[in-house]
Amino acid sequence: MNAKKWLNRFQEAHGHRPWALVTGGSSGMGLEYARQLAEIGCNLLLVSNQKVELEKVAEDLKRDKTLQVIPHYQDLATETAAEELFAFCQNESLQIDILINNAGMFFFEELTKENQAKALTMLRLHTFTPTRLCILFGEEMKKRGYGYIINMSSMAAKLPCPGITVYSATKAYLKSFGKSLYFEMRPHGVGVTTVCPGAIATPLYRLKPSLLRLGVRIGLVGTPQWLVRKALNGMMRKQRVVKPGFMNYYLPPLIALLPKRLVDKLWRKLK
Numbered sequence: 523m524n525a526k527k528w529l530n531r532f533q534e535a536h537g538h539r540p541w542a543l544v545t546g547g548s549s550g551m552g553l554e555y556a557r558q559l560a561e562i563g564c565n566l567l568l569v570s571n572q573k574v575e576l577e578k579v580a581e582d583l584k585r586d587k588t589l590q591v592i593p594h595y596q597d598l599a600t601e602t603a604a605e606e607l608f609a610f611c612q613n614e615s616l617q618i619d620i621l622i623n624n625a626g627m628f629f630f631e632e633l634t635k636e637n638q639a640k641a642l643t644m645l646r647l648h649t650f651t652p653t654r655l656c657i658l659f660g661e662e663m664k665k666r667g668y669g670y671i672i673n674m675s676s677m678a679a680k681l682p683c684p685g686i687t688v689y690s691a692t693k694a695y696l697k698s699f700g701k702s703l704y705f706e707m708r709p710h711g712v713g714v715t716t717v718c719p720g721a722i723a724t725p726l727y728r729l730k731p732s733l734l735r736l737g738v739r740i741g742l743v744g745t746p747q748w749l750v751r752k753a754l755n756g757m758m759r760k761q762r763v764v765k766p767g768f769m770n771y772y773l774p775p776l777i778a779l780l781p782k783r784l785v786d787k788l789w790r791k792l793k
């Protein structure tokens with residue numbers, strides 16, 4: 523769908539420029555969401571726990587004087603994060619038309635007592651906070667009769683592998699949650715799109731830049747620009763699931779065929 527046409531239709535139907543809330547909006551895919559939404563013509567509320575980077579992104583995007591860009595520094599991995607963010611929007615009279623649950627983290631380690639704090643942080647960041655944000659902002663969207671929600675899952679939702687035990691499980695939750703919520707919100711005019719990318723060249727995975735560039739060149743790793751363009755196009759169409767790239771279709775079934783003994787052997791070498 524042509525983004526400018528979508529924006530014109532939105533403004534004609536609702537009488538205002540849309541506000542988009544992007545969590546994790548200071549880097550990686552969140553930053554790319556912010557850039558592409560700004561290009562479309564959306565006002566932005568960017569939320570991140572990276573204060574310096576967040577303020578720089580907001581200043582860069584504010585160069586377009588027609589847009590409003592608000593940086594909001596907040597840790598979204600706390601038990602009350604969603605309620606605090608919703609209260610902030612209400613206090614600032616911000617009507618969120620697009621909610622993008624993008625904030626995330628990653629670690630590749632065996633799950634142990636020593637890293638359980640990281641695991642609990644991931645659980646809150648990937649499951650608890652996005653769920654509450656969908657409920658809180660989703661209720662407002664339902665009352666208005668329109669709105670858009672994007673939940674960032676992953677191809678890892680179909681890859682329960684050692685080393686990403688909690689990551690793959692939380693992404694599986696987001697995938698199931700978003701696909702079900704789609705049907706609950708659809709009668710109220712609210713679109714819920716679940717995005718399931720494969721590997722994307724962002725700092726999330728902490729790989730060497732040379733390895734990321736190689737992955738992009740040979741087609742195993744996608745770029746944030748490519749993924750976000752696909753995701754926003756799916757959002758504007760109120761598509762239920764966006765899972766771009768051939769790896770989404772071929773890699774999970776191939777990995778599922780691996781013998782358990784081989785998986786054990788590979789894990790012993792990697793950990």
